[in-house]
Amino acid sequence: MTKRQAIPGVVLPTWDATQTRILDAADALIATRGVRGMTIAELARRSGVSRPTVYRNWSDADDVVRAALLRRVALILDRFPAPATTRAAIVDDVLRFAALFRSDHVYRHLLTEEPEAFTRYTLERVGSSQRAILGWLAVAIRAAQHDGSVRGDDPQAMAVMLLLVAQSALLSHGTVSELIDESSFERELRAAVEGLLRP
Template sequence: MADGVTDTETAILDAALAEVVAHGIRRTTAADIARHAGIARQTLYRYWPDVQAVFAALVTRELLAVVPRPADAVDLDGIVGVLVATADGIRRMPLVERLRDTDPELFSRYILDRLGTSQRTMLALLAGDVAAGQRGGWIRQGDPAQIAAMVLLIAQSAVQSAPLVAEWLDDGAWRAELGRALHGYLAMPA
């Protein structure tokens, strides 16, 4: 057991990931996940009340796995680099690519209607990083939570909409332009 997660929970989430990447969320059932994990469906329900809760746990696990630790950035270029690498990592995740293609309503729910656990966790970490950068004199002044919220919106929209602008922004240009946008937003005024 690592971080309070049992081997069975890990097996269920790994199976859910494989099934969702193969078939999308709408076409993945609790029975599919249980079968892939080699467990009884009732075992799945000992850990989560329904398949939607499994999907939520899966998305949270996968997104938070690419979030760096706060000590990863010690200056503005460092935090921008970490933010761009994180956004790029999320953009390239097979789970995100599959959900974008097969389950766009799930994306819109977490863009237009509500914040998920992973987004709230990212906001809290980012607000701490912003406050540290402000104390260090390399991030502009302002409410760290508000700045973090806007950074999340900028990065999230860049991740979600990247395919729309692929004609103009290849992978390298996408990373460079997102970096410029974040750097300009966070920088101390000249």
């Protein structure tokens, strides 16, 4: 695994061909069997490599899950080639990121079938995936502060709060789907993000 820097200030890893093959198999396992169905033996079988090959790259199944989830976030962030530079663009990007996140087959499984696993891997501690998202948000917030469309408080603190708002909305979406339709959900999330950033 090497590092890449597609977004200023955000360093994301890259994976070689063997690691990509293993993580592709991990994605399929998580999306069909869930985190509980992830074993090194099954992962090695599905990816066509030996168990020692898996262990040369990751210490255990939990480590593989975290790498797979980080790669899913990296693939989503790749869809945003340039950071936003205005409040309106940040709001659009956060809503688009949330939509891409919800439609990602791995994260969609966790959100709908294993919310406790989603909580464990994304909410209980700030891991590499969250740090990548925070870096992406902070870069955009700083740029929009220069534009004058975002209030001039600490960009990192604002990025943290944006992440909390978006994560909470994503995790709770299924729970409240009977109370709020899709267009209203998006409208209210947009209003919450807009209000957080407005000067």
